[in-house]
């Protein structure tokens with residue numbers, strides 16, 4: 222296999238968002254969970270997205286795992302590696318975007334790295350280095366209340382500057398609109414002034430095309446699916462990948478029972494859960510009891526067992542920002558998050574044991590815990606349910622043929638769960 226593009230994603234839903242974007246842009250893509258074992262049979266592809274669960278772990282571990290993934294991708298021919306981060310730049314001052322970027326760029330010998338979480342299609346834009354979520358700056362968006370990494374600063378030059386050893390510059394929109402050569406000149410200028418990375422503005426979809434063409438000239442870039450789209454377009458335009466418009470998804474229905482698990486506390490997910498109440502039984506878990514011990518998850522399995530034979534069910538730990546803060550005050554942010562993720566993984570395991578083969582999971586960390594527990598090594602990318610959320614068909618899973626949808630917290634319309642079930646047959 223000679224890869225045209227290697228990608229390392231810092232969470233699993235972000236990885237499937239990127240795999241979906243690359244597939245739509247014409248690259249044959251698979252998503253792997255972690256660095257693939259040598260015996261995992263992968264089809265011939267243009268791009269591999271290695272999914273890590275490294276967004277919220279200790280920075281040195283995130284660096285070690287990302288470097289291992291980078292070595293695997295480059296050994297398979299990838300000359301360019303994209304480090305896929307969240308389009309809302311989810312991170313803390315301790316990392317992990319800066320430390321991983323520093324390590325990958327250092328290994329590749331890149332003097333300067335392009336960085337942008339912009340993805341105009343999902344209303345993430347960057348102007349003068351400031352990230353906007355829809356019409357508001359990042360720090361005024363719901364991300365200010367994120368359970369693990371509340372975002373309080375929209376200026377990404379500053380945010381990345383607090384995480385990286387490199388000096389962070391800016392390539393502004395006025396440069397981007399003049400195309401890849403202008404971006405290249407600006408990067409050279411910045412590198413000459415000892416800048417080692419630059420946030421690059423992008424407001425319109427066409428900006429991504431210029432950014433992708435400029436980024437492809439170096440070995441490493443950092444960003445969300447928007448820059449991935451730009452890189453895919455550049456590869457297709459250069460004839461290095463042929464626009465297939467194909468997915469590897471085999472269409473044979475999987476059947477089996479269907480269930481949904483929600484651990485995301487984003488406003489979008491809370492709204493989607495409220496809508497789901499009109500079409501399926503929904504169990505709202507008692508998060509405090511979930512953290513306290515196994516009884517609450519066992520109660521949920523009994524509840525699901527009584528209903529799942531009649532149709533899909535949804536089990537949610539999701540809560541409002543006030544409820545999340547209260548629980549965190551009692552148990553600590555990480556301990557509460559981890560305990561709930563593990564309880565959701567227990568539930569996923571239980572649901573698969575009783576015959577669920579179509580599983581929808583809301584929340585990146587939650588999806589990571591679930592997919593790890595189910596020991597699924599990789600996915601083929603199927604039809605798109607909502608922007609950034611494809612149907613995934615498991616490859617090499619112990620439980621056999623299985624469809625999953627891993628939804629980033631903020632993604633999908635109000636009817637997301639119904640939309641997903643409609644496409645997962």
Ligand SMILES: Nc1ncnc2c1ncn2[C@@H]1O[C@H](COP(=O)(O)OP(=O)(O)OP(=O)(O)O)[C@@H](O)[C@H]1O
Pocket residue numbers: 232234235367368369484485486487508538539540544545548549557558559560561562583584585586587588628629630631
């Ligand atoms: N009721 C709750 N109280 C406190 N924490 C919770 C509660 N329910 C879920 N959590 C935790 O909140 C975190 C939610 O993160 P997750 O990544 O799953 O969703 P998200 O951040 O909305 O999604 P994404 O990362 O895709 O944007 C998890 O660690 C989860 O365990």
Ligand SMILES: O=C(O)[C@@H](O)C(=O)CO
Pocket residue numbers: 232234235236238239306307308309445446585609629630
């Ligand atoms: O980029 C995004 O917003 C998503 O793919 C994601 O990473 C959310 O966890």
